[in-house]
Amino acid sequence: MLCRLVRYNFLDFEVHVVESACKDSQNTVSIEGFCPDENLDSDRYYAFGLIFKVTQVQRCICAFKLQGELELLNTEYATADDLYKESLTLLYEILDEKIEELERILHCTIVKPPLSGVIGEKGKKKxxxxxxxxDEYxxxxxxxxxxxxxNxxxxxxxxxxxxxxxxxxxVCGAADRERAYAICMKKELAKDACLRVLDIAPSMALGNFICRTFPNVEYRTADLFxxxxxxKIDIMHMDIIPDGSIDFFICSHVLEHVSDDMQAMFELRRILSAEGKGILVVPIDLNAEGIDEDPSxxxxGERWRRFYQNDHIRRYSRRGFLNRIHRAGFNVKECDREYFGREVMKKNGxxxxxxxxxxxxxxE
Known part of the structure; x- marks a missing residue:
């Protein structure tokens, strides 16, 4: 039915995966890099397969919502919006079926986004x-x-x-900070801008937003792992990227992981064009007096106690982070609640x- 309604390769591929991913329960299914242990019992193995199916359906819904590339293949649909809503309804029927099956196996309750939110009826959040x-994030x-x-x-x-x-x-999985970045980019960049954008440790939700909102950008991603x-580079040594070749970068929640954050910031400044801008964000403890760091x-357990995460080697105070930004040779604009506005902040949580x-x- 979906293939009859929509002629869109990415969507068709995702639906195909949903329908065929786990017919053979012996296949190992990887979910975002995680593979279930081969010694798991058959029910648990099948459950992982179902999780994969549910994930694919959710991505399918998100992709359909984001891309909006529709063709009216039947005269019964007066508008593309009618076709869009009908197709989403069909996708949700698949999702309901898979979630019910998964809940029976794992003896748990799974919450999915309401269809009314996806197809655009009024709600408190956007x-x-x-x-x-x-209604809620x-x-x-x-x-x-x-x-x-x-710990x-x-x-x-x-x-x-x-x-x-x-x-x-x-719906798309965007974290609160990523929603804030999207707001900033819409305010700072022209929709028809021809920019070279570098997204370090990228997220799918923000990447989809960038490519959809700014169709003329040259979007590139970078990460060591x-x-x-x-x-595939170390942010402290980005020799492969020429000086001044990036017009906009996103470096979010990366610096707290690297051994030398100043070297990383020097590199970010080196690759940034003269008129370029970048989003540079780390987890900041507003109660901290200074920066606590220990790359060794x-x-x-000690990392959790000192840095509040097992793969962090640094905890930033607000003043300490701003001082390092300036030392790296950057000007900085603080986009806070006055910049966003009360209503936008509320809708984005x-x-x-x-x-x-x-x-x-x-x-200078």
Whole structure:
């Protein structure tokens, strides 16, 4: 039925995957780089397969919403919007079926976004990345609270941006900070701009937003470990990228992972064009007095206690981060609640202290 309604290769491919992914329960299914252990019992193995199916259907819905490339193949559909809603309804029927099956196997409840939010009926929230409207965002995973308890982490960390109760979009998965970046980019960049954009440690939701909103950009991705990026590089040594060749970069929640954050920022300044800009954001503890860092620390428990995550080697204070930005030779524009506006912040689930640091070259 879907193929009859929509002639769109990406969507057709996703639907094909959904229908055929796990017919053979012996196949190992990888979900975002994670493969289930080969010794899992058959029910659990099949459950992983179903998770993969549900994920693909959700991505299918998101892709359909974002791309909007529709063809009216039947006269019964008066408008593209009618076809769009009918096709989403069919996708949701598939999703309902798979979720019910998964809930029976795992004995749990799975929450999916309401169809009314996806097809654009009125709601209290509106994601800046995908444009979907719904009642609430999805809370932050309990994993972080569990790890904090397990590793005896103090509760004095006060995040500048993370909204634990309204963290991610139920449709495209965009985190609160990514929704803030989308707002910034729409305010700072012309829709028809011909720019070279570099996204470091990219997210699918923000990448889709950039390519859809700015069709003339040359969008490139970079990461040292992530598969499928354009540049597999260390941010501290980006020799493959020429001086002044990037017009806009996104470097979000990366610097707290690298051994020398100043060297990384010097590299970002080197590749940025004279009139270029960049989003430079790290997790900031508003209660911190200075920067606590220790690249030699390898104990995961100690990292949780000092840096609030097992793969972080640095905890930033706001003043300390701004000082380092200036030392790296950047000017910085602080995009805060006055920049966003109260209504936009509310619709995107941003907390009052949310701030995006927009940097440019200081040529003095």
């Amino acid at each position: 994601c800046a990345c995908c444009g979907s409207v719904f 999805v809370p932050l995973s309990p994993y972080y609270k569990e790890q904090a308890k397990k 005896h982490v103090s509760d004095d960390f006060r995040s500048e941006m993370v909204n634990k109760l309204q963290y991610s979009c139920p 992530m598969p499928g990026v354009d540049y 620390c390898s104990d995961e 941003l907390i009052d202290t949310s701030c995006v640091y927009l940097v440019s070259k200081n040529e």
